[in-house]
Amino acid sequence: MTLDNVHDKDSLKNKIRNIGEYARNAAFGLASTTVQDRRRALNEMSLQICDHTKQIKNANDKDIELAHSSGLNDALLDRLKLDEERILAIARGLIEISKLDDPLGRVLESRERPNGLNIQRVSVPIGVIAVIYESRPNVTADAGGLCLMSGNVAILRGGSESFYSSEAIVSFMHAGLREAGLSESAIQLVPMRDRAAVGELLKLEEFIDMVVPRGGKSLIERVREDSRIPVLAHLEGICHTYIHAQADLSMAKEILLNAKMRRTGICGATETLLVDTDIAQELPVLIKPLVEAGCELRGDTAARVIDSSLIQATESDWKTEYLDAVLSIRVVNNLEHAIEHINRYGSHHTDSIVTNNELAAEKFMNEVDSGIVMHNTSTQFADGAEFGMGAEIGIATGKLHARGPVGIEQLTTYKYKVQGQGQVRP
């Protein structure tokens, strides 16, 4: 290692540490803001973004040009691209966030003790949240806005492909914060493209309370591996739709088509169909709309006995999130077998049963160990907005703190406030 490298490394470390320190200091102030303050800041940010679509577009052009020359594929280029309409949608998103109920200061529980102590459990911000994400520049505004509305300081680390776009968006968010009289440190973008910056961020236990990674499996695995700070994430969405023996076939057909094909690239898309052996003869009817929609179908041996046009599925199919027009199919012996398969191969995200048997549905929903369990509906509904929670920062598949959609309420914690009149403990 040359002397230069050493200096670079130290300087990166110091810069990241400074961001953390500023964030921690800003967190104390932000926790004491009123919901009016936070709403006003979100509205001002939105106005600033609307007033500067041209500047944001220019910054995005720079990202697109660099991405072109580095050979990014068309799908990723499309995700990266901002036009006037998309920029206005970003601004509208901030307004929507500002309309949500204040998640802070809710009295979650209140007890009067026999000795006269009054004990309240009250919702408060978590503090400082680092959001690490990939190419979509709109996440910059969404994540920053959700953190602000919940009284948390955001440290944002976007993909290097969207660096200039994110920088422009954050600069107008800062202008909005200033207009509302809040500290600019409430939303900070890690100002370097260096990949090592993420590693340094993940060491700042002292300043950062939670890390939210958003992106592909490799990003999330890396963050979980390296972080000394608690991580709220979903690794992947291996969602199942189970057609029970007593399912309404036409309902099952519609739900299955929607669950797989409405959008194949989202985490709530079904990846595996489980069909009960008692209804397996209906498989050709069930999958006809999928075939017509161009979905690739991979079945286990029992499924291929019924429909030999299926590609042979292997063990690894049960563990794969395709995020594409591909579906694996397994014939299961009964309800217990379906539950066992899901708990073994699934990712604890979202799983649905289609049946007219209420007891079977209840057993399925109790015993499938996932954040979201469904009966007679499509796994594609796994989404904070569809749940009536407003925008979400992601879907958690861990078990602690939050499970399922993570909206502003899930970005809070609580403290106990104990009010006495001089009581001492006997």
Added chain:
Amino acid sequence: MTLDNVHDKDSLKNKIRNIGEYARNAAFGLASTTVQDRRRALNEMSLQICDHTKQIKNANDKDIELAHSSGLNDALLDRLKLDEERILAIARGLIEISKLDDPLGRVLESRERPNGLNIQRVSVPIGVIAVIYESRPNVTADAGGLCLMSGNVAILRGGSESFYSSEAIVSFMHAGLREAGLSESAIQLVPMRDRAAVGELLKLEEFIDMVVPRGGKSLIERVREDSRIPVLAHLEGICHTYIHAQADLSMAKEILLNAKMRRTGICGATETLLVDTDIAQELPVLIKPLVEAGCELRGDTAARVIDSSLIQATESDWKTEYLDAVLSIRVVNNLEHAIEHINRYGSHHTDSIVTNNELAAEKFMNEVDSGIVMHNTSTQFADGAEFGMGAEIGIATGKLHARGPVGIEQLTTYKYKVQGQGQVRP
């Protein structure tokens, strides 16, 4: 490394892995038990322990003998020792746990969406909880009982000094589980004294959902350092009592004495007194009862100007959990200074302000970043039972999942149950 070592290591690893697998399997069954099942098991366990005090006492004698010969000090020997009274208290503890409200199946939220979907957020067990603790054998029953009542499988790893006592207690808990028709795997004791067992446990992400360490700072630091599994813990309790300028002096005096001296070895004991400069002249009056009770007092320079008999405090005193009859004293300029001191040096556990000024109290309780904040009462009240939550497994000082006392409600998580009638997402 000899071939023998390799085999030992592999065999330890396999044994621990087996415990994890049994635990995970038992968790699915336990999640479906009724509260009657779980209460019955707790009652049967309690009976079994009452019926076998002699056997437990004999096992404890073995531990005591070994501890003697290895030179354990008297305080630790006392914590380790079980007599008939203590064994009956353990049995009573299980009955108390069985009387708590069922923490499972609570509908935490229910929404009817415009499209007719019904979305319920329902409390469920976390799954498998590993509790790692030091010498007190009663923790074996407490922790096992709290996990069972909340539908969680417990993997218990006690201190090696209490090995035989814990083994005896667990054997009678198993008898109780059998009587109630539940799987013995619901409560498992790691059956070896080898320290490496903890390291192996902490790698079992696949089978264990949460780790709760209970004990000294070094144990908890080690668990946090080594664990791949989320840890719920408090590292230490550096609690503060702040006497504001507008405090009622006689109330302050009583609260301070209780907060420091009622029991000095618990995590809710006050370690640092902050006195407002405007009331600092009253310091001799405030600390007189402490001096009489034999407390060692260490003051900063300003405090020593007022009372030169104080030992000089240094920076390191502000960071120290004495767990003893020692108090550090600092004169602070004002409310803001007190809050800043606490947020900088405290451990986010429990902090109290004594004042008649409601606004000052409100500001203190809002801005002190601790799990428990108090007004006009003693930090020694930081305890699940005192909060009306029943027995606690510990007090959490992290921010995610649970803060403050961790009772059976905090040993649950939730899932979303979505009920449809064939809805698909547009």
